[in-house]
Amino acid sequence: MKPIRVAVAGANGRMGREVVKMLVQDETFEFVRGISRTQGGKDVGESIGLGSLGVTFSDSLESALLENRPDVLVDFTIPAAVKRHAEIALEMGVRPVVGTTGLAEGEIAELARLSEERRVGAVIAPNFAIGAVLMMMFAARAAKYFPHVEIIEMHHDRKLDAPSGTSLKTAEMIARNRPEIRQGHPEEKETLEGARGGYRHGFRIHSIRLPGMVAHQEVIFGGPGQTLTLRHDSIHRESFMPGVKLAIQKVMNLDRLVYGLEHLLEE
Ligand code: NAP
Numbered sequence: 514m515k516p517i518r519v520a521v522a523g524a525n526g527r528m529g530r531e532v533v534k535m536l537v538q539d540e541t542f543e544f545v546r547g548i549s550r551t552q553g554g555k556d557v558g559e560s561i562g563l564g565s566l567g568v569t570f571s572d573s574l575e576s577a578l579l580e581n582r583p584d585v586l587v588d589f590t591i592p593a594a595v596k597r598h599a600e601i602a603l604e605m606g607v608r609p610v611v612g613t614t615g616l617a618e619g620e621i622a623e624l625a626r627l628s629e630e631r632r633v634g635a636v637i638a639p640n641f642a643i644g645a646v647l648m649m650m651f652a653a654r655a656a657k658y659f660p661h662v663e664i665i666e667m668h669h670d671r672k673l674d675a676p677s678g679t680s681l682k683t684a685e686m687i688a689r690n691r692p693e694i695r696q697g698h699p700e701e702k703e704t705l706e707g708a709r710g711g712y713r714h715g716f717r718i719h720s721i722r723l724p725g726m727v728a729h730q731e732v733i734f735g736g737p738g739q740t741l742t743l744r745h746d747s748i749h750r751e752s753f754m755p756g757v758k759l760a761i762q763k764v765m766n767l768d769r770l771v772y773g774l775e776h777l778l779e780e
Contacts, residue, residue: 516543517761520583520607522574522598525549526752527671528612530561530590531750532757537566542761545581548574564675574598578605585761588613592674596620603635611637612757614678625770634767638774639678639754645730645773648745649679652732653686659734659741660694662687667721667729675720676711679730682773687732688714694709727752 519536524547524577536544537558544721546605547557558566571577578586578601586602588595592615598608603624616624621637622698628635656662666680703709710719728747733740747753756774763777771777 514541516541517585517765518543518545518581518583519585519587519761520544520546520548520577521641522548522586522588522594523590523613524570525552525560526589528750528753529587531558531568531587531754532587533561534563535751535758536565536752539758544568545583546571546577548572549751555731562674574601575605578602578607583607585610585764587757587761592616596624599624599635599637600627603631603633606631606633608767609635609636610757610760610764611635612641612753615674616678621770621772625772628770629768632768634759634764635770636764636767636774636777637770637772638756638760639682640728641760641774642728642745642747643756643774643778644752645679645728645745645747646660646756646778647681648730648732648743649686650775652743653685653690655732655734655741655743656687656691659736660691661716661735662691663717663719663733664733665719665721665733667723667726669726669728670722670724672722675722676713676718677720677728677730679728680718680720681713683730683732684713684716684718686773686775687716691715712731 536542547570552570557568585608587610589612595613600679602609664680666677710717733745
């Protein structure tokens with residue numbers, strides 16, 4: 514089997530470096546190019562502490578895709594850049610696997626349309642950690658019996674978007690199973706703005722940003738006389754790599770966009 518050719522946008526970032534490390538250790542993949550606005554021309558391996566890889570950074574996504582013809586583009590960049598990156602990839606017949614969070618619902622829908630139009634597969638997953646995906650699936654199941662719920666998500670303080678993509682995706686999955694109810698006291702008043710967190714799908718999401726954290730989430734359900742807490746912790750970025758690997762393999766056989774790793778897991 515020919516290895517899957519993969520380029521990585523944001524290869525010099527925290528997640529991008531982890532992806533490059535995973536790709537070069539796995540012979541089913543060929544890491545063909547890193548994209549970085551700041552490291553153009555440098556050897557990727559030397560820049561990220563892996564020793565020379567003979568693969569350089571490109572400072573232009575278009576040129577990298579034209580010159581290296583990857584099968585897949587993995588993107589871990591920033592919310593402001595990711596949509597354009599995915600569009601460029603789809604237009605050039607390269608399958609995007611997107612980990613960058615912060616895409617709006619409408620933007621995901623536009624990418625889904627483009628992917629379908631071009632018949633080029635794509636995966637967008639706000640969380641590639643299998644444990645986190647299971648936590649989301651369990652939360653969706655619990656919501657049927659425990660409609661009173663709040664989410665607390667905790668991340669490192671370099672994260673740009675709040676609330677996290679994972680919490681929004683969890684809220685969406687819960688909402689599909691949760692009976693419509695009015696939650697909390699009808700006369701509740703916030704005396705400190707933001708104290709009750711953000712409101713989505715009829716319940717609250719709270720975001721914590723602190724150094725020392727990676728990516729953590731608690732989904733707390735409450736019912737008469739009991740609470741149920743589901744918690745997932747990513748304590749190292751390697752936790753995301755089995756999911757990224759699975760998405761790269763699965764996207765090769767897709768001809769549309771899949772949003773959420775849960776759709777790629779075997780039952
Ligand atoms: P990071 O360390 O800041 O890396 C982001 C990289 O994006 C930077 O190295 C930067 O590289 C590049 N970049 C910045 N601005 C850019 C622009 N305007 N155009 C193109 N590239 C740009 O961030 P991170 O911690 O790796 O996180 C990256 C993204 O992944 C975030 O959205 C985060 O929420 C998400 N994330 C997702 C998962 C998941 O499982 N889906 C897990 C963890 C994190 P250059 O300066 O070299 O260009």
